[in-house]
Amino acid sequence: MHHSIEIEHLSFSYPDGHPALRDVSLRIAPGEKVALVGPNGAGKSTLILHLNGILRGEGRVTVCGLPVEEKNLGRVRAAVGLVFQNPDDQLFSPTVFDDVAFGPLYQGLPPAEVERRVTSALAAVKMEAYARRVSHHLSVGEKKRIAIATVLSMEPEVLVLDEPTAGLDPRARRGLIHLLRDLPMTMLVSSHDLAMVRELLPRMVIMDEGRIVADGPTAELMKDEQLLEAHGLEKM
Template identity: 65%
Template sequence: MDEKIIQIEGLSFTYPDGHRALNNISLTVNRGESVAFIGPNGAGKSTLLLHLNGILRSPNGAVKVLGHPVAENYLRLIRSKVGLVFQDPEDQLFSPTVFDDVAFGPINMGCPEAEIRQRVNQALQQVQMGGYEKRSPHHLSVGEKKRIAIATVLSMNPEVLVLDEPTSNLDPRGRWELIELLRGLPLTKLIATHDLEMVRNLCERTILLDRGRIVADGPTPAILTDKLLLAEHGLAPPIVGQA
C-alpha cells in the first residue's frame, strides 16, 4: 500500500505579480491516504492544489504524480489520474445537462460512446445522483451541484481526488452528506479546507501551511489538538497571555 502517488520536492511558486505563494514545499502522499491541507487564507493551499493537476507547473519538475513529472508530455495522463474539484461548482458546470457535464472529461479523452455512457452512469451512482442526467445543472441545489462537480472528475476514473473547500456554502445536512460521500470513495484524497471538523472526520493526516511553507505535517489528532500551533496560525482562538 505504500506506493508513492504524489511526490513534491522543493516546490516554490511566485505569481507574476511577485507574490511568493509557495516556498520550498516538499511532501509525499501514498496511495489511499486522505490528507488535509489547512492554513489561513493566502497560505498557498489552492496554489499547491493547482500544481497537482498541471494547471500551474513548476519548470524544474518538482512535482511528480505516479512517478511522472508534471510536464507537457505527461499532462494528458496526469489530468486523467488527478481529478481536481474547484470550490465554486457554479464555475465548473457549464453544460446544458448534467449528463453533458459529467461526460465532458471522458469525451475529451476520446473514449468511445458506449464507454462514455457507462462512465457517466457509474460516476453519478458514486455521488448518489443517478437519474439526474437530463437535469440542468443550473437549477440544482448547492449540495447537488457540488456532487455533480465531483462526478465530473470521477467519470475520468482518477486515482487521486483533489478538492478545494468541498464543504463551503453547504448547509449542515448537505455538509455531513458530502463528508460521508467522500469517506466512501476509495481514492487517495487531498483536501484544502478551513473545515476542521471535516478534517477530523475524514483525513488521517494533516498538513498545516502558512505563508507558502509547510509548518506542520503529521497525524490529524496530533495537529488538531495542538492548540498553540493552531492559534499561532490563525486557525483557533488566540490563547490568552500569548504575544
C-alpha cells in the same frame, strides 16, 4: 512503488510578484487521505493547481510517477481528479450529463461505458435526477456536487478536492463525507471544515504564508492548541 503525489522544493509567485508558495515539499503515499489546512491566502489552492499543471512553479511535481510537464499533461489529468474551489470553474457544458460525461468521453471510452460512468458518478453525489438540468443554473451546493461527479466519472487514481464541503447543506455534507470515506483512492483535501478533517483525513498538513508549517497525524496536531492558534485554526 511510486508516491501518489511528490512535490519537491516547489516555489511559485503570481505574475504580480506575490509569492504564494515558498519551498514546499510533500510526499503522499498511495491510499493516504490527507487534509490541507491553513488560513485564507495560505497557498492551499495555489498548491493544488500545481498537481495537474494548471500552474507551473519552480521545483518538481510528480503524480503517480509522472512528472507534471507539458508532454505528460494528458496522462496527469486522467490520473488526478481535481475539484476546484469554485464549481463555476469546472462546469461549462450545456447539461449536467455533458459535464459529467466530458472526462470519460475525452478519454475515448465507448458510449455505453460513458453512460455507466455518468450514472454512477451522479448516484454517488445523489444527483441522479439532475442529468438533464442546465449546469450553470444550479444552486452553489448543487454545482459543487456536480463538480465532484465530473471528477468521479474519470475514476482517477488520486482525488484532489479544494473546499469540498463549502456551501453544502448538512445533509449533502454528511453524504459527501460518507462518499469520500468509502472511496479507496489517494486523497488530498483542502478544507476549513476541521470536523470533517478529523472524521475523514488521518494526516494533516498545515500551510501558512506559502509554507508547510506542520505535517503529521491529524489527531496529534488537533491537540496542539498553540500550533492551531498560531495558524488561524480553532481547536475543536
